[in-house]
Amino acid sequence: MCGIFGVYSLSRENVAKKIYYGLFSLQHRGQEGAGIATSDSYNIYSYKNIGLVTEVFNDEILQNLIGYIGIGHVRYSTTGGKCLENCQPFVVKSSFGNIAIAHNGDLLNSEELRLELEKKGHIFTSSTDSEVIAQLLVRELLKTKDRVEAIQNTLKKLVGAYSLLIMFNDKIFAIRDPWGFKPLCLGRDEDNIYVSSEDCAINTLDAKFVRDLEPGEIVEIGEDINIYKIENEDIYNVELEGERVYKKAATCMFEYVYFARPDSTIDGISVYKVRKNIGRELAKEHPTDADIVSPIPDSGNTFALGYAEESKIPYYEGLMKNKYVGRTFILPSQNERELAVRLKLSPIRAVLENKRVVLVDDSIVRGTTSRRIVELVRKAGAKEVHLRIGCPKIISPCYYGIDMPTKKELIASNKDLESIRKEIGADSLGYVSLEGLIKAIGRKDLCLACLTGRYPTPIKFKKVKDY
Amino acid sequence: MCGIFGVYSLSRENVAKKIYYGLFSLQHRGQEGAGIATSDSYNIYSYKNIGLVTEVFNDEILQNLIGYIGIGHVRYSTTGGKCLENCQPFVVKSSFGNIAIAHNGDLLNSEELRLELEKKGHIFTSSTDSEVIAQLLVRELLKTKDRVEAIQNTLKKLVGAYSLLIMFNDKIFAIRDPWGFKPLCLGRDEDNIYVSSEDCAINTLDAKFVRDLEPGEIVEIGEDINIYKIENEDIYNVELEGERVYKKAATCMFEYVYFARPDSTIDGISVYKVRKNIGRELAKEHPTDADIVSPIPDSGNTFALGYAEESKIPYYEGLMKNKYVGRTFILPSQNERELAVRLKLSPIRAVLENKRVVLVDDSIVRGTTSRRIVELVRKAGAKEVHLRIGCPKIISPCYYGIDMPTKKELIASNKDLESIRKEIGADSLGYVSLEGLIKAIGRKDLCLACLTGRYPTPIKFKKVKDY
Amino acid sequence: MCGIFGVYSLSRENVAKKIYYGLFSLQHRGQEGAGIATSDSYNIYSYKNIGLVTEVFNDEILQNLIGYIGIGHVRYSTTGGKCLENCQPFVVKSSFGNIAIAHNGDLLNSEELRLELEKKGHIFTSSTDSEVIAQLLVRELLKTKDRVEAIQNTLKKLVGAYSLLIMFNDKIFAIRDPWGFKPLCLGRDEDNIYVSSEDCAINTLDAKFVRDLEPGEIVEIGEDINIYKIENEDIYNVELEGERVYKKAATCMFEYVYFARPDSTIDGISVYKVRKNIGRELAKEHPTDADIVSPIPDSGNTFALGYAEESKIPYYEGLMKNKYVGRTFILPSQNERELAVRLKLSPIRAVLENKRVVLVDDSIVRGTTSRRIVELVRKAGAKEVHLRIGCPKIISPCYYGIDMPTKKELIASNKDLESIRKEIGADSLGYVSLEGLIKAIGRKDLCLACLTGRYPTPIKFKKVKDY
Amino acid sequence: MCGIFGVYSLSRENVAKKIYYGLFSLQHRGQEGAGIATSDSYNIYSYKNIGLVTEVFNDEILQNLIGYIGIGHVRYSTTGGKCLENCQPFVVKSSFGNIAIAHNGDLLNSEELRLELEKKGHIFTSSTDSEVIAQLLVRELLKTKDRVEAIQNTLKKLVGAYSLLIMFNDKIFAIRDPWGFKPLCLGRDEDNIYVSSEDCAINTLDAKFVRDLEPGEIVEIGEDINIYKIENEDIYNVELEGERVYKKAATCMFEYVYFARPDSTIDGISVYKVRKNIGRELAKEHPTDADIVSPIPDSGNTFALGYAEESKIPYYEGLMKNKYVGRTFILPSQNERELAVRLKLSPIRAVLENKRVVLVDDSIVRGTTSRRIVELVRKAGAKEVHLRIGCPKIISPCYYGIDMPTKKELIASNKDLESIRKEIGADSLGYVSLEGLIKAIGRKDLCLACLTGRYPTPIKFKKVKDY
DSSP, X not given: OOEEEEEEETTOOOOHHHHHHHHHHTGGGOOSEEEEEEEOSSOEEEEEEESOHHHHOOHHHHXXXXXXXXXXXXXXXXXXXXXXXXXXXXXXXXXXXXXEEEEXXXXXXXXXXXXXXXXXXXXXXXXXXXXXXXXXXXXXXXHOSOHHHHHHHHHHTOOBOOEEEEEOSSOEEEEEOTTOOSOOEEEEOSSEEEEESSHHHHHHTTOEEEEEOOTTEEEEESSSEEEEEOOOHHHHSXXXXXXXXXXXXXXXXXXXXXXXXXXXXXXXXXXXXXXXXXXXXXXXXXXXXXXXXXXXXXXXXXXXXXXXXXXXXXXXXXXXXXXXXXTTOOOOOGGGHHHHHHHHEEEOHHHHTTOEEEEEESOOSSSHHHHHHHHHHHHTTOSEEEEEESXXXXXXXXXXXXXXXXXXXXXXXXOOHHHHHHHHTOSEEEEOOHHHHHHHHTOSOEEOHHHHSOOSSOOGGGTTSOO | OOEEEEEEETTXXXXXXXXXXHHHHTGGGOOSEEEEEEEOSSOEEEEEEESOHHHHOOHHHXXXXXXXXXXXXXXXXXXXXXXXXXXXXXXXXXXTEEEEEEEESOBTTHHHHHHHHHHTTOOBSSOOHHHHHHHHHHHHHHHOSOHHHHHHHHHHTOOBOOEEEEEXXXXXXXEEOTTOOSOOEEEEOSSEEEEESSHHHHHHTTOEEEEEOOTTEEEEESSSEEEEEOOOHHHHSOOOTXXXXXXXXXXXXXIXXXXXXXXXXXXXXXXXXXXXXXXXXXXXXXXXXXXEEEEOTTTTHHHHHHHHHHHOOOBOOOEEEOTTOOTTOOOOOGGGHHHHHHHHEEEOHHHHTTOEEEEEXXXXXXXXXXXXXXXXXXXXTOSEEEEEESSOOOOSOOSSSOOOOOGGGOHHHHOOHHHHHHHHTOSEEEEOOHHHHHHHHTOSOEEOHHHHSOOXXXXXXXXXXXX | OOEEEEEEETTOOOOHHHHHXXXXXXXXXXXXXXXXXXXXXXXXXXXXXXXOHHHHOXXXXXXXXXXSEEEEEEEOOOSSSOOGGGOSSEEEEEBTEEEEEEEESOBSSHHHHHHHHHHTTOOBSSOOHHHHXXXXXXXXXXXXXXXHHHHHHHHHTXXXXXXXXXXXXXXXXXXXXXXXXXXOEEEEOSSXXXXXXXXXXXXXXXXXXXXXXXXXXXXEESSSEEEXXXXXXXXXXOOOTTOOOOOSOOEEHHIIIIISOTTOEETTEEHHHHHHHHHHHHHHHSOOOXXXXXXXXXXXXXXXXXXXXXXXXXXXXXXXXXXXXXXXXXXXXXXXXXXHHHHHEEXXXXXXXXXXXXXXXXXXXXXXXXXHHHHHHHHTTOSEXXXXXXXXXOOSOOSSSOOOOOGGGOHHHHOOHHHHHHHHTOSEEEEOXXXXXXXXXXXXXXXXXXXXXXXXXXXXXXXXXXX | OOEEEEEEETTOOOOHHHHHHHHHHTGGGOOSEEEEEEEOSSOEEEEEEESOHHHXXXXXXXXXXXXXEEEEEEEOOOSSSOOGGGOSSEEEEEBTEEEEEEEESOBTTHHHHHHHHHHTTOOBSSOOHHXXXXXXXXXXXXXXXXXHHHHHHHHHTOOBOOEEEEEOSSOEEEEEOTTOOSOOEEEEOSSEEEEESSHHHHHHTTOEEEEEOOTTEEEEESSSEEEEEOOOHHHHSOOOTTOOOOOSOOEEHHIIIIISOTTOEETTEEHHHHHHHHHHHXXXXXXXXXXXXXXXXXXXXXXXXXXXXXXXXXXXOOEEEOTTOOTTOOOOOGGGHHHHHHHHEEEOHHHHTTOEEEEEESOOSSSHXXXXXXXXXXXXXXXXXXXXXXXXXXXXXXXXXXXXXXXGGOHHHHOOHHHHHHHHTOSEEEEOOHHHHHHHHTOSOEEOHHHHSOOSSOOGGGXXXXX
16 A cells, blocks of 8 residues: 655745654554655755654654655555665656655556666666656656646556655645545645645644545645646546446545544545444344444454444453554464464453354455454353454455455455355354445445456456466 | 563473563553563573563573573563663572562562661662562571571561562562552463463463462462462551551552553453443443543543443544554654644544544543643534543552652642643543442452552651652 | 675575675775675675675675675765665666676766766666666667677766676676776686675685786676677777876776775785885985884884885884774764874873884875874874875875865865975975885876876866865 | 773763773773763762673763763673673662772682672672672671771772772772782873773873872772772781792783783883883794794784894784674684684785795684684795794683683693694794793783792682683
8 A cells, every 4th residue: 555645835844744743644554664755946855764654764864854845655565575675755866857756556557667668778776666657757758848748648658556746846746546546635734735645644733634636636736736637538448358447436445444544534435434334234234143242453443333333232342452562573483373363362251251242353364363363252251253344255356556465365265155154263254245335435436346356447467467 | 560470380391482472461561671580490591671572572582581480570660760770570699599579569668678778788789679578588588498488577577569479499489468459360271380460461371360369478389389378467457657557458449440451350350341330330420411422542442331331322433543653753842742642642523523522531640631632622523522530530649559640740639620620621521439439340448549548558658758 | 985896606606695705805995885786697686785794784684695696885985975875786677687786986977977868868766876887788788689789888988987897687797997997806716706896805705816807808707707898999098178188097096005905916016015115215205313113003004114114213003093993982072182083093102202203104185183193192202203194195186986075175285395294293294206106006007196186087077076 | 801990070070971981992901891880979870781882872871971970891701691780880779878889800709708698698689799899898888987997898808809999979999909910090180080990091081190009009089089008918928728829919911911902001011012022032032034023913013013123024014904893793604714714814915925924923822713824824825934922821720800711722731832833833833931021021020820820819719610
């Protein structure tokens, strides 16, 4: 995924610290690396490194990031290992001055674009999509001095998911791809204009949320704000190799279900409310005779509350999460995997003993963790364990930036419901239905590719990938 | 507070890693420092440092902690600043071999004991009670070769709170003071005997909880287990300076309300249940006409659930906690205190807007944070904010190991309810009553000194302290 | 300056550790950063960072640098501050596979080349010459599939100093510029072929020195070794803006005087012997009636030995160097500058007291340190202090990679000998003459630009620089 | 060994930074750990840790070390591994206020004293002699309020080497043992009184050397300075188990030969001059027909200069030392030991080739390094290698603080000269004679125990030690 955040200070104050707090509020979108680039309209200053926002930056580093314009990035590893080269913003020097790019999403045709550029003599120092975009953009700038036109021409070439911040010495361009895969929104206060992956970061800074970018929108942020569109009718209506391709927006449903922070609102819809609604749908679709509803914390909390509300079965915290698990934790050895789970999650016997428990979580990926938790809950005395999942079965890989295991590893891709239930060891198992999910979110222009196998863009580019 | 944990391996395996996981599960009891001392019956190996358990230890350090007997400690700063010298276990060389001591609690008469020892020519390298106990113990061992007798004679001199682990080369003695201020319990599995501040650590290691130590009990842990009592009728029934002194156990009520982990059971009573009960009591004592009940996370969660259950007002998560706040976080400047709160707690507008909100927390100390949170909730659209607190007003200092601000700083020590409400800015404010608290816990042998000003031990020793 | 080192293992062993030791032996050529890139003929693995070789690398990092071909670099800051981006080797992905480049020297026309490339749409992620060379090379590779031809065409464009290692997946190309500014030599043992800035690194690895690269030579290192020339008659004989431009080799005299390690031999001439000869020349040119000769350690040691030998005045160590001065040293405050010198250099009173002392050093740059040392020596009892300098007066900036202060700061650029002597406070002052220096080195094809202001290449490119 | 340094500021300025620079100048006396304790006459502030002075301290730590009185310590590992507990100054709280102790030397009877104290109920938290001295001192202070008397009574009990700084809240007592094993001297400037292991630290701070402490002297440093003697006729003239025990001072000859800095002066004798004299003695005792004299740097430098001067054979630097070898250096594997030597020492072929070389070093301990260096020099072309050693054969262990290998490991303890020569592979080998050494130092009251096996104190205490 990744998170991106930008600030333009109308009062010409340094913005690095605001970006630091913005990225901190977007930390849930990426924990692998963080970076900030700022501009004082003459030079670009940048710093990025592996680690959490609070680990990467300190006071001294922030003070050296001078400038009243700035963008930042938190990185979530989609491909390859941890690697400084792939941290962002990606900063380049060109004949059009310095350019910094921060990207959230995954391009489907980046390999193709990269090969084309290489054939023309371009070289690459990283494996990021940002570098591909930077090279394309500079080529377009050679053809036309109009920056907006150059950006538009560049974007026409991109297929896939991109919420993008492009910073020149004097301006930031904020862009959301025509499908609207990833969120991006604007905020402002008296002195600053903000752009952020989620409004939670804007709220944290006590600024006013202005609006979400519409799919296909380019917002030029400077003294004035100008709005442009990605003029690319082609990519809205492609029919390739007989695949059905959506014409309209296709926002990632996973943002609502798992990725975004519950206090965020995406395209006008509260993430918290969506999760509660899903819980209610689950209760309707998969009712149970049980004594308590308990979430698997923290991911299942809101879903469980919805389930409890609808089913009238009381909500209890049956498991506690250890908040001290960190990077330097010495993991138990291979044959102590159960201990690993218990170190992170503690069942409360006083709550679970002799109870029929509805356990609610957001999703099942491989199924191994779910199995261990069910076992833990039984060991703590639960008579029955009924697992309810707030996301339909994931059966297809995501090509737009969500890092999922290969098809083989996805428990739901090969097994029917009863087999999964057995493997996990629950007394009953229920996933929310696709219809239930759509109803709970309350919008239809969603990307549901990982649930249906139907992709909103052509995917021929990725065929080589071994899913 | 502090947490202590010990293991004796009957199968003579190294225990350092088990202690590491035990301390990790007790991390909530102290985040300032951590230490482990082990014995292979010939030597004592020890390591301690400032920081979290996961920061202090790594694989190499644990591997150097050889031995099948061991004790560990997590430190919570009661006095003075961070200081390596005051980390525990405290290890000494004496004519009776090596001795390691880990202590949870605060002695009232440690200064007196220290001065007496100094007058006899003893010197001190730390300001811990453990060192005082070690010196006393060695003196007693000079008088009698019987270790149990020496320990008993030592304990007779101590007034105050102490759950104590004393490790010799071949044995651990686990001790709980006659008042039973702090918890301490035993566990075991096929190969090991465990002693721990809370049973949550025993459960995490998948061992069986055996029982809580009774107040005044000394448990000798070796090949065999032997039980002794602290033979000290004097200290059970002291009448000093006209003060009323309890004869019976006086377990700290704060363990139930705030300190212990919710999945722990202290003296047979589930901490989770107590908190839920308190929530219910609050709802009975301070009912309100409201739309939602929301906790201040994480401390208020269970209280709020109880309140919701009793009041039938639906439970919502109105505030989200940022889990990435850590040690290296760059705090906002003085005049951005509000930002500091927002970085840690995010209100969910979709939940709070136009709602009458019952906000529930465990306690109010200074009142400043509560005021900022109430403000935050109002800003997010709440129409009314009713604050409910799961602990009666704190009006007196604790002398037994809970680090509280001085009387002046305690908002409840000088102000009446209405003044506090105004200062905090809530529409209504309700503390659980003393009776409600006792009823919720379900036992009467509690230390309620900080709520009543009546102390279960003489406190003349502490008079100098400027509370 | 910088140092470069490469290994090709004929027996297909991993070479990273050999490069580590090679770079360690070249550490004196650059202390700001270090990097290694290796190839297993399929992939390039690389790691670089700010710091000394021993700080940058550890066992784990070296083990991840897989491959039987590899190059390394130690960086000396020529321009700008410390910056990870500018560390080398510079690694790029291109349509011709991965390419890694390590560069020692400074191109005069890199800005021009960079601008040209930018105009063609190329972008830059660093400010290194290596990136410029990489981009040029890839463009040439588009034109001809012949790698040697492409390299030759690239080199034709470069004006300035470059000893260069270019690693492809399967080969290393070692290159020395037509002027031979910087040294570069070949070594080998049974299993490996080496290329190194100085032969000291080859000797350390117990390999055999083969020979120095000749100016203008390209050596292709693989299973076989092939030799090519830089076919560029133009750049050997340029006459630009009336400037006189050398046709022949122009090896940097500073390598002999200061930069190279004394146990190295450059172009067949022992660095140690040169320094000793200079000392002797100094004694002939600037004889003195004195009691002892003492070096300013360590830079002046060998010069002083030569002076002593020629003059028959006994050699003493009058000053001791503190070897514990490191990166984390807390410097005395501004008004304790004298203390700063004394912490690094200690005069031996027993040696200096009542003596007429000839103090010998390699060079004077700003003059401030020399002044403090003379003062120190006087304070320790010296009756007279005669300063002798093993390098003629530096009066012009270096454009080929030696980082010198601007002309204003060079004490010798504005002052005559007597003024300098007064400022430094010596009783007499003598620089070796240009003729003496040339005689001592024993070759005439030297670059003496910083001493004479006559540059072996056109320097129009650098005019903007404010020297 | 260890180094100690103290400052008393008459102008009541903070002294921590001065101690930092003092310890930095004494770093050669101990690289394992460092510590500083200061007093503002009310409290003692202290900090110590494993590592070099520059690694242990930073600006913040120094600023927290408040006070106008202070002492510091650099630790050299005599016994056991690296261990924070054993770092000094050792700081204790007692009924006589806080006391900090810094100790250079090794007590012979510390085990006995420790056992006696343990029998009286004292406990120990470290294995330092300082803690033994602290406990004894506090016991004596109980008997007499007179601090000087208490110190005198304490010192009477100590057998062995001790230069000692004892800091009370208001004063420092500087003490040198009756044998004068280790150096200790006084300095002052306008505002401060200094006490230091060596005068080099006093000179560095630009203070005036006052005088060495005499053996058996106690100097009380406060507003006034008072001098007392260790009144202990017994220990000056002990006859135990028929052993001959010296009555007079016995200063460690190794201080002159190896340990002290060459710019220091101990008991009025310049260390530099001693080394030069030894070199001359060596030339007289072991003349050779050779072409050059070369030191093994840095330890052999001054010896070699003396040898060259006396023999008229020219002095050359035949080996260069790599100054970048540090803590984090990745050592070559076991079968690359030769590489390890070459990484640290580089032979200069231009100097050594075809030469008959006199190689001079300070001492031979195990002989393995010497063998490798001789080999290195031969490989670099030397025709003959004649090894000359500035210290007589070491045949007995040191009980006074010099960490030597066990007797078995000492090459000279079992082998005759010819066997050693063969093992090392030199063409000839010469040690300076005992008489030559004494003559070179110019004093007879030396401890020569490691050379003769005759100890200036009874050594029955140490019998258990397996030498």
